[in-house]
Amino acid sequence: MNVNIACLEGDGIGPEIMASAIEVLNTIAEIFYHQFTFSHNLFGGHAIDETGTALPNETLQNCLAADAVLLAAVGGPKWDHGVERPESGLLRLRKELNLFANIRPVDVYDELINYSPLKSDRVKDVSFVVVRELTGGIYFSEPRFHTENEATDTLSYSREEIERIVEYAFSLAKTRKGKLTSVDKANVLESSKLWRKIVNEMNKKHPEVEVEHVLVDAAAMEIIRNPRRFDVIVTENLFGDILSDEASMITGSLGMLPSASRSGNGPSLYEPIHGSAPDIAGLNKANPIAMLKSVSMMLRDFNLHEESKSIESAIVKTFNNGYLTSDLGGDTTTTEFTKHVNSYIEAFAVGGVNR
Ligand code: NAD
Ligand code: IPM
Ligand code: MN
Numbered sequence: 001m002n003v004n005i006a007c008l009e010g011d012g013i014g015p016e017i018m019a020s021a022i023e024v025l026n027t028i029a030e031i032f033y034h035q036f037t038f039s040h041n042l043f044g045g046h047a048i049d050e051t052g053t054a055l056p057n058e059t060l061q062n063c064l065a066a067d068a069v070l071l072a073a074v075g076g077p078k079w080d081h082g083v084e085r086p087e088s089g090l091l092r093l094r095k096e097l098n099l100f101a102n103i104r105p106v107d108v109y110d111e112l113i114n115y116s117p118l119k120s121d122r123v124k125d126v127s128f129v130v131v132r133e134l135t136g137g138i139y140f141s142e143p144r145f146h147t148e149n150e151a152t153d154t155l156s157y158s159r160e161e162i163e164r165i166v167e168y169a170f171s172l173a174k175t176r177k178g179k180l181t182s183v184d185k186a187n188v189l190e191s192s193k194l195w196r197k198i199v200n201e202m203n204k205k206h207p208e209v210e211v212e213h214v215l216v217d218a219a220a221m222e223i224i225r226n227p228r229r230f231d232v233i234v235t236e237n238l239f240g241d242i243l244s245d246e247a248s249m250i251t252g253s254l255g256m257l258p259s260a261s262r263s264g265n266g267p268s269l270y271e272p273i274h275g276s277a278p279d280i281a282g283l284n285k286a287n288p289i290a291m292l293k294s295v296s297m298m299l300r301d302f303n304l305h306e307e308s309k310s311i312e313s314a315i316v317k318t319f320n321n322g323y324l325t326s327d328l329g330g331d332t333t334t335t336e337f338t339k340h341v342n343s344y345i346e347a348f349a350v351g352g353v354n355r
Helices: 014-032 045-051 059-064 085-097 110-115 159-174 190-205 216-225 235-251 289-301 305-320 333-353
Strands: 002-010 034-042 069-072 101-107 126-134 179-184 210-215 232-235 259-264 268-270
Touching: 002 014, 002 059, 002 085, 014 034, 014 069, 014 289, 014 305, 014 333, 045 085, 059 085, 069 085, 069 289, 101 159, 101 235, 110 305, 126 159, 126 235, 159 179, 159 190, 159 232, 179 190, 179 216, 179 235, 190 210, 210 216, 216 232, 216 235, 232 235, 268 289, 289 305, 305 333
Parallel strands: 002 034, 002 069, 069 268, 126 232, 179 210, 179 232
Antiparallel strands: 101 126, 101 259, 259 268
């Protein structure tokens, strides 16, 4: 299969985890006889330094023309006080590609249950997906401005924006355990009242899905108290951002959670949920698992299931053999971890791939 991938390595640990992803994709291409073509694009802080904008037009055009976009992370203290921030490039890219559905799976590896800060009996067998609305809400609504003495953000959602993300979540729930938790703040926010009403209306179209509504503050608590109760969580942009970072700790590290952002037509974007980790940038310490699992989600979307499985099982073998990055208490470097994943993918191929 030929796949054109627009790569946006970004800032901080971005280049290190992107290198890991490309190495693994090259191994997959060789073993499974695919052709992956990579375009490397300026994006984020480095793009601001070189071109004055976080999302240069050439980068946007390459993303629009690609089969998939692979993004590492953007941002860092260097750009925190400039006129344009790296993060604004990411928000523009999501909007331009119409990536309204951000899928953030939270799956606990049995082998790593002791690495979670939560007790192992709480985290065992946890598997849920956060479906985060990604192109609306307080991130984008107008008016938004600040002056010396006042600042305004606006949280607004249209029926259409709510319906399409909720429809996505119902469909996903049907392929899983059939349970949908809609997270809102309907006791206070008008946008949440509409959100809840629409979820209830749509439940009539999908009666086989069990729906519950949980207020966001209670949901934050439940993710720690009893994370096994969740199957699919659907929520608006900002709540989904916060709850998914929280949920990452069930797995032991923010460096574990991947994501896919989809529009339904046009290229999807695959990226870890974490940021550019400026505190460990350039130290070869970054955990590449979130990035590699994002690659695995991309391969699954192209129906390359064996290829995706080979990455997942190589990751498990790598940490089963004691190789863990420092966020999980180990001392394996990003490059060593990647080398082991690659060698297990090769072994997987020798063991069982139909060439
Ligand atoms: P962060 O996610 O970058 O880091 C939070 C903590 O988690 C840090 O201690 C970091 O070292 C650790 N961490 C994150 N990913 C890791 C990994 N793969 N391996 C090991 N440790 C990891 O969040 P932050 O520090 O709040 O933000 C830093 C910058 O990243 C900010 O500019 C922020 O806007 C940006 N950011 C970008 C994205 C993105 O590009 N999608 C996402 C989140 C934050
Ligand atoms: C994420 C990040 C982004 C977000 C930032 C960097 C704009 O935190 O992808 O989770 O808030 O969506
Ligand atoms: Mn985030």
